[in-house]
Amino acid sequence: MSAPRAGEAAKQTALAALRRAVLIGDMAPGQRLVEAELADTFGVTRASVRAALIDLTAEGLVERIHNRGARVRVVSIDEAVAITECRMVLEGLCAAKAAERATDAQIDQLTGLGQRMRQAVADGEPMKYSTFNQELHRSVREISGQFVATDLLTRLNGQIVRHQFRLALRSGRPQVSVVEHVAIIEAIARRDPAAAELAARAHLHSVIAALRAADEDES
Amino acid sequence: MSAPRAGEAAKQTALAALRRAVLIGDMAPGQRLVEAELADTFGVTRASVRAALIDLTAEGLVERIHNRGARVRVVSIDEAVAITECRMVLEGLCAAKAAERATDAQIDQLTGLGQRMRQAVADGEPMKYSTFNQELHRSVREISGQFVATDLLTRLNGQIVRHQFRLALRSGRPQVSVVEHVAIIEAIARRDPAAAELAARAHLHSVIAALRAADEDES
């Protein structure tokens, strides 16, 4: 049995492992996160886990109550909608800036991604489509060069990744979504900022509607 | 000499005091924030100061480097512009929602605030105008009921409060700004979400231009 690693690297290890566990869904929403337990699991000291939990709290992934420990934060549908409304305007901003700044090579890359998304939908592979989906959103943010907006979006995305995931698996949803994604890509390829922003906002507007609909169905 | 207060309340004290000091400008940008020194100043333990510094780092007000301590974060003009671009779309969102949700009483309140802003400009009182300015932005966010956007905006605002302050004191700036503010108020009073969003964005667009211009002049 190796002694728990400690210090600088240990905290980073714990943070990465915990973030991954929460995002992947290994930890159910609302589950208690006991410091000693996690320290044992990851092979680090309790102090490292504690620091990691504090960081994750700032990211909005976990919730800490005084003297009652940390638990995986649950985001209600209403919160998810509010978050997506913010994503809507921020991704609109990024899309517009991306349309202004994209190089030819970047446009080619986006177009190729669009093709693969269409293919994935045609083949009925929602998991693969979901991956391309996230890659597209990330690419647009990267091309936009809007670091502040990118930071905010990364944080917001983490909080609702579970909802997004559930959405991608709903039948019929990819068929709707892919059209909207292609519209964003084409607007950027045309280097039309206003159209790109509108397309991005229209897409996320559709996501909001889908979120609400999914909630109706499943509750 | 009283012993340093410790524990939960102490951390809150330190956090509030530190945040205030950074925002007010008591601590110059780039200034080193020595934990022991601050602990002594505020009459709390070093652990409390430490926790407060970690929180402020998450808020983007302070920068921490491993084994080198914390310093007041300096935001460059480029960063301030990027931040204001995000504010632009987020405040646009809030303005639109506010136009949808505002009660008659709230509209009256906004209108009154607009009057006082005009008065302050006419009287040549930039400090008073600046206060009303912040109050207006806060009111719109509150009326919008967009808690997520409000959180993001509060954080972003803290990071550039110094730049905003500098801007308010420039001659001629209030005269331009007050017109834009009144336009936002009137759009909300008309309950016209689209117009409110456009007015808010136009205002922050003007702020961005002024930021860049102020940088040109002063450098």
Next chain:
DNA sequence: TGTGGCAAAATTGTTGACGATTTTGTCGAC
């Protein structure tokens, strides 16, 4: 059977000291 309260266990929060790292100051060689 259900309920209230008390004690034990589990869990988190805090402290003070110690170790590691960076910065500053000094001295001597060139």
Next chain:
DNA sequence: GTCGACAAAATCGTCAACAATTTTGCCACA
């Protein structure tokens, strides 16, 4: 006088133990 190396001081990061709090288990009692 300038530069580099070395030592001393300052400062932050980490830990292990202790204190405070909450939760759980249990039993008497109505």
